[in-house]
Amino acid sequence: MTATESDTRLHSLLRALDGADNVLILTHNNPDPDAIASALAMKYLVQHVTSATATIGYRGIIGRAENRALVRYLEFPLQRVTLAEIDKAKTLIMVDTQPGTGNNPLTNERRIAAILDHHPKLDMPANADHVDIRPEIGAASTMLTQYVQAAELPLAQQLATALFYGISTDTMSLQRGTTNDDQKAFCALLPKVDFEAIARIETAALPQDYFSQLHKALRSARIYDSAVIASIGEMRYPDITADMADLLLRYRECRWAICLGVYKDTVYFSIRTQNKRGAGQLARKVVGSDGAAGGHGAMAGGQIPLNGRKSRNVINRLRKQFRLELGGSGKETGAKLV
């Protein structure tokens, strides 16, 4: 990406924010490090290149111990917002997500100021004054780093550390869905990173229920050819399925790992694959019109609201579909992992 492209994008964003006085920056529900870092960088931009003030809002829960440690390190920059507060906000920016995807409260009907995202673009035209959707980019933090650089603003240690960690986690240290732009941003941030803070975040203390959910995931894991499928029942927070899928993917014989669970009347699942492709497609295929799905080649996820159905039935339906898609021989009962 050239400097001119970055400048053009920054100017388009600034035009979209012309006259704004309060900006609400929204990420996807249950924000991950990339979403948190991107929102923080957007707040920094808004407050330094426009005369507006900005707040960062999110829905859902920040559950993973690592994400909670990151938020603590950043001195709690996000606020949980109500749907009414989102409705009332005059100027809205979305980072690391798009309206209408189902992993945030916005539909595509509402016109918003800006969308900056690296997830696949939805089929409908984006309803925003500034639209920057680049699915090839590994992390939204890369895109935000480019904006801060184009604005020629200094990157303080805290923000650089957050953006660096956002790129690292979304790209698994630059090895998953990474472009030249991600590498450049990563290298530009590197000298400013507080690695002691990153070590503290990555080794954050885990609560007891992490281990009981890990136990459930392992006990339920079944092997179908090169796929491992696990479910953990009721979860304390939804992104535990992602943790477990990451772990299960490390099983030697595994090309695909899937973990399902239930949180607040919604079934969540995470898919990981060694094949580096097909995860997002699979997620969308099994969800169909029953819920929301998203993701990239190597990692994806979905959520299906129960709407009165028994979670066990929905999970069994999904497990069966995954088995038929990935199991090859289609055997009903896979071997136990442990």
Ligand SMILES: [Mn+2]
């Ligand atoms: Mn992201």
